[in-house]
Amino acid sequence: MISTIIGAIIGGLIIGALARLVLPGKQSISILVTIILGILGSLVGSWLVYQLGYDNENGGFEIIPFLAGIAVAAALIVGYGMATGRKQV
Known part of the structure; x- marks a missing residue:
């Protein structure tokens, strides 16, 4: 349970940081x-991808989600x- 929460926090940090990198300007958050x-x-992105029928048949890292x-x-x-x-500068 604790490892899942820590994994979600680390994953959220990585996803959030990458999302901020692709946005132009500086976000003041x-x-x-x-x-x-x-x-x-x-969570929402992965859910949407799987609802659209994505299936990782080959295993490995799931790049699309x-x-x-x-x-x-x-x-x-x-x-x-x-x-x-x-404002975003």
Whole structure:
């Protein structure tokens, strides 16, 4: 249970950081918000990919859900910035 939570936090940090890297400009959000949005982006992105019929038949690293997580997290970061009124420079 604890290892799952720690894995989600680390994965959220990585997904959130990569999402912030693909966005132009500087986002003025905290690391905690980055982690939370990264975790949410990863969960929603993976869920969407699997709902569309993705199946990792060959095993190994699942790149499609990973990339979808980054895209969803980037959208969440933009939405968060718009909702809080924080400007991206």
